[in-house]
Every structure is written in structure tokens, then in C-alpha cells.
Amino acid sequence: MEEPLSDTEEYRNKIATVDDQGKRAWIYPKKPKGKFYDWRKYVSYVLLLFLFGMPFVKWNGDPILLFNILERRFIIFGLHFTPQDFHLFVFGMLIFIVFIILFTVVFGRLFCGWVCPQTIFMEMVFRRIEYWIEGDANAQKRLNKAPWTPEKLFKKVSKQALFFGVAVLIANTFLAYIIGVDQVIQIITEPIQEHWEGFVAMVIFAFAFYFVFAYMREQVCVTICPYGRLQGVLLDKNSIAVYYDFERGEPRGRMKKERPAKPSNHTPAATPTTKSACTTCNTESDCQKEVKEQTPALALASNLGDCIDCNLCVKVCPTGIDIRDGIQMECVNCTACMDACDEVMEKIDRPLGLIRYDSHEGIVAKRKQIFTTRVKAYSAVLFLLLSVQIYLLATRSSVETLLLRTTGMLFQETEEGNIRNLYNYQIMNKTKTPLNIEFRLLDHTGTITVVGNEPIARPEQLTSGSLFIEIPPEALRGQKNDLKIGVYANQELIESLGTNFLGPVK
Numbered sequence: 001m002e003e004p005l006s007d008t009e010e011y012r013n014k015i016a017t018v019d020d021q022g023k024r025a026w027i028y029p030k031k032p033k034g035k036f037y038d039w040r041k042y043v044s045y046v047l048l049l050f051l052f053g054m055p056f057v058k059w060n061g062d063p064i065l066l067f068n069i070l071e072r073r074f075i076i077f078g079l080h081f082t083p084q085d086f087h088l089f090v091f092g093m094l095i096f097i098v099f100i101i102l103f104t105v106v107f108g109r110l111f112c113g114w115v116c117p118q119t120i121f122m123e124m125v126f127r128r129i130e131y132w133i134e135g136d137a138n139a140q141k142r143l144n145k146a147p148w149t150p151e152k153l154f155k156k157v158s159k160q161a162l163f164f165g166v167a168v169l170i171a172n173t174f175l176a177y178i179i180g181v182d183q184v185i186q187i188i189t190e191p192i193q194e195h196w197e198g199f200v201a202m203v204i205f206a207f208a209f210y211f212v213f214a215y216m217r218e219q220v221c222v223t224i225c226p227y228g229r230l231q232g233v234l235l236d237k238n239s240i241a242v243y244y245d246f247e248r249g250e251p252r253g254r255m256k257k258e259r260p261a262k263p264s265n266h267t268p269a270a271t272p273t274t275k276s277a278c279t280t281c282n283t284e285s286d287c288q289k290e291v292k293e294q295t296p297a298l299a300l301a302s303n304l305g306d307c308i309d310c311n312l313c314v315k316v317c318p319t320g321i322d323i324r325d326g327i328q329m330e331c332v333n334c335t336a337c338m339d340a341c342d343e344v345m346e347k348i349d350r351p352l353g354l355i356r357y358d359s360h361e362g363i364v365a366k367r368k369q370i371f372t373t374r375v376k377a378y379s380a381v382l383f384l385l386l387s388v389q390i391y392l393l394a395t396r397s398s399v400e401t402l403l404l405r406t407t408g409m410l411f412q413e414t415e416e417g418n419i420r421n422l423y424n425y426q427i428m429n430k431t432k433t434p435l436n437i438e439f440r441l442l443d444h445t446g447t448i449t450v451v452g453n454e455p456i457a458r459p460e461q462l463t464s465g466s467l468f469i470e471i472p473p474e475a476l477r478g479q480k481n482d483l484k485i486g487v488y489a490n491q492e493l494i495e496s497l498g499t500n501f502l503g504p505v506k
Contacts, residue, residue, distance in 0.1 A: 015330060016320030017222055027218055028137040029127075030315040034339025043114055044124040051117070052169075055176035055184075060432060067177055073460065080430045080460060084400045091389045098385060100227075102378040104234045106370055108241030108327075112227065113334035118212075118220050123318060123334065125166060126213045133159045137315065163214045164206070171205030218319045221332055228329045235327065237360040238369050242333045244324045244355050245363050249307035252324075255348065306350045313337035313355060323355060399435065399457060401487045402426040403497050406466070411502045418446075419503050420470040427464070427487075429457035435489040439467060442484040442496060446471035457489070469501060476503040 019025045057064045059078040066075040074081040081088065103111060112119055133155050134140045146152055176184045179198065187198040212220060221228060235241065307324065314322045316336040321328050323337045341355040362368045406422040414420055429435055435457040439448045451466040469483065480500055487495040 012328070015222055016317075017219060024219075025320070027318065027320045028140050029318045029320075029336070030137045030312070030340075031131050032316045032334075032336040032339055034342060036335035036339050040114060040335065041124060044120045047115065047117075047120055048124075052173055055173060055181040062432070063176075063180055065177060066180060068179060070178070080432075082400075082428055082430060082460075084428050085396070088389070088392055088396070091385060091392065095382065095385045095389060098378060098382045101230075101234060102375065102382055104227075104231055105236070105239060105375055105378060108235060108239050109228070109231050109331060109333045110241075112221065112225075112332035116332075118225070119332060119334065121166075121170065122213055122217060126163060127318075129162050129166070130159060133162075160214065164210050167210035167213065168202075168206045170209045171202055175202055175205060222319055222330050232329055236372075236374070238372050240357055240359050240362075240368075240370070241327055242323060242331060242335060242338060242355065243327065243358045243360065243363055244307075244313075245353070245358070246324070247363055249305040249324070249354050251303070251305055252307040252309040253304035255308050306345065306354050308344065308348065310344055312340040312344060316340045327360075397495055398430050399487070399489060399494050400428045400430070401495055401497060403439075403485060403499050405499060405502065411504070413504075414470065418470045418472050419476060419501075420468050421501055423467050423469060423499070425455070425465055425467060426462060427455060427457045428462050429459055432459045434459055437463075438488040438491075440486045440488060441469070441471075442486045444471055444481075444483055444501075445475045448485075471501060471503075473503065476501070479503055479505045 017025050017027060054065050055063060062075055062078075062080075064075065064078055066073065068074065072083050074085075100111070130140070134143050143152060143155065172184055172188070175198070183195075183198065184202075187195040187202060192199050216224075311322075313324065314320070314337075316339070317323070318334060318336065319330040319332065321330045323331060335357075338355045338357075342352045345352050345354055359368055403423055403425045406424055409422055412420045412422075425439075427437055437455040437457050439450070441448060447470045449468045449470065451468070455463055455465055457463045469485075471481075479502065481503060483499050483501050485497045485499060486493050487497060
């Protein structure tokens, strides 16, 4: 009877942030350092500057970015969008989703480690505050196990106070993207009772961010964010991600001391610290060099791979995984393990890149193929959606008018014998300038009479009203007639509308 196959991926049955009893296992990642970490810091500086600076950037008196869901008012790089532009947001979301899918198929979860706000704030802001106050991973463990002293109390209170202060800053910034920075400043500077709704919203946001970054931490990436699970069905053997080169690194083994054979036939009289020369050597430097060559050195056995099983890649991981087990959902591609491994490889005089950006095929077959059939298909879909979105944006009108014949009403016959229909109109002015609106018939003889005063489309507001269209009976072709109405703003045609006109049966 054959023995059952052993489970070589048992590590996938649990996550590093939960212990065997099902309780939270707190992660103490070692402070990373290296070229990739430095690059991530530069990227985070740019993104943080963008995030905190954009609410203060204005164009023609309005913020350049605004997502006011409450008032259904949106501004994206100076362009005003209204609920009438909802189809543009639909295409925008489709483009974003397809782009994320395509990016993940090619580059794995690179977005999470380099661009995601959760990672940027956690690793580049809150974690660095923690390193600054409490020290590296081992120092944090000792501090948490130590009894309460004035020093420990000071460090813990200082850290949590800074955490909450940063959370308040983040909350105000996100609120500025919703209601505008001017209203946020009013909420901060004016009495609470005048803006108590905004103050409550700010407090809720602040505590939410504080809870996420002070307590939830990597749990957001590991258990809450759906992108990690999406990654599992999108990655294939050609996807570029943080990989451990198991072909080169296995089998693992610790380094051991070994003494090289004597390069000469005499025993030096000097030791590494002795300054006198032996009788055989010509000079003192020759003797010292020979003694150094015969000193035991650390070396890998010939049957072992390059991985010395130092576990530094595990110690620096912010989600606590072992990248050597293979690609995992919890890996956010932060490159901390790459920096740690490269540092060790440099010390033991081995080639860098034992852990690197690569694909499974790149490691096994030594070839990379990015433009696979799936990538080409996603690229085609993305190109198609982008083309449609560009066309919709290019043809987007700054004024949008809706004209509908009033339901439930038949036509009327005037004293002059003309036929008249009643219509309702709505005009959405997406500009910051008031517009004098005029309606004209473009393809029929007749008149248009607005009920009340001539409409004035107020800036960034919806204007509605009613009007009569009156047409002589000889100009009608039957009971239902198609009309073309021109909408003029300040004597300039800005839009043409189609509607129907009800007349008598001929």
C-alpha cells in the first residue's frame, strides 16, 4: 500500500497573525532598510504630499478635487460633474476595475506595497513613529513584557497620543475632500454648536482611522481587504511578484566554520595580533597574511543552497509570513524581505536577488513572458473602455437640458387655430457662470413660449420650468410629430434636443 502524499502547503491552513488558540498574534516586524525601502519612502513622500496638499489647491475658486456625495457635487481636476454624468462614473469604475485586474495579472500585489494608503500610512507613518519612540522589534517586545514604569508609561502614552493626532489629521484631510477645506477650517475654528454635525463626523473619522492604524494594522490587508483574495484568482505562473528563488536557495542550511588548508610548509610564529615576524617569512605583512588565511571562516557546505535560514525575511515582514513558502495571499509585495535578504547575501559573498521580483516561470524556466493571451485580452478591453470614456468626455456638454412633454395632457387648440403642447424642462448648468437660456424650433414653423420669465441657469444648479410649443396645423404631419429644439445660451447654440409633438388625427 502506497503511503499518502504529505501536505507540502500546510502553512496555508492558518495565518501568521492568529495563534493556535485562535487569538491575535501581534506582529513585531524588524525595521527594514535597503534600497527598495528607500525607494518606497520617496514614493510615499510624493503620495503623502499629494494627499495632504490637494485639498488646498484651487482652480477658479473651487477645489481641484472634490467628492461631495452629500450634495452630489463632484470636481475632478477642475471639471464639474453632476448626477447627470453618472454614466461617466460607471465607465470610470469599469476602467479602474479592469486596470486593477490587468495590473495584478502582470505585477501581482505591487499596488498594495507601494501605493495603497493603508500601507503608506501604516509602514511609513505609524510604524516609523513606533520605531522612533519604542525602538526596533526586540525593544518593543521587551517594553511590552516589562512592568509598568514611568518610562514605559511615557513611551506608551506618547505613542498613542501621536497616533491619535495623526489620525485626526488624516480624518480632517479626507473630510476636506468631501465638503471642501474651507468648511473644514470653519468646523475647526468656529464654535462646535455652529457645526456640530461636521464635528461629529470628524470625530468618527478620527477614531476610525486611529482604530485601523493603532489596532487593526496588518489585519486590514490580511482579513478585510478583498484585493488579496482577488489576487489569488488572477495570478498565474507568468505574473511578476516577490518570489523566493527556491531553485537557488534550497536546500537551506546554516553556515559553519571551516579551515582552509595551509598555503605553505611552515608554521608562522606570529598570531593575528602579534607584530613580530616568523623566521621563515621575509616580512611581517607576509606572515600576518598567512595567519589570516588559516583563520577559520564561515562557509556553506557544497550540498546546500544559498539560503542560510537566517529568518530575517520573516522578521521584517509586516504581515508575518515566510516568503520562502511560496506566493501567499498575505504578501503585499512591500520588498522588505528583498532588502533583508540582499543584505545577508552581500555579507556572505553570494549574488543578490535570492528574493526578488520575478515570476514562477522566470525561476523555473529562466524566462519571463508578460504579454500572455490573458494580458492581451485585458489590454484590449481596457483600451476599448478608455476610448469610450475619452469620447464621452470630449463630447460632454457644459449645459445639459431635459425636455419632456407633460404626461397626462392632450394637445390644445388656440383661438388662432394653432396646436399647442405643454412641456417641462430641466437645465443643469455645470459651469460657474449664469446663463440666459432661450429655446427655438429648428425644423418646424411655430413659437415657443416659456411660462413665467425667461429661464436663467444658475451656476452649478438645476433650473426647471415649463413652456408651450405652438405650431400651425398645416405644419403637422399627423398625430405624432418629431421636433428638434435648439437650446441657446447667451445667443449661442449649445445643445439640440429631440422631442415629440401631439396633434390631431388627419
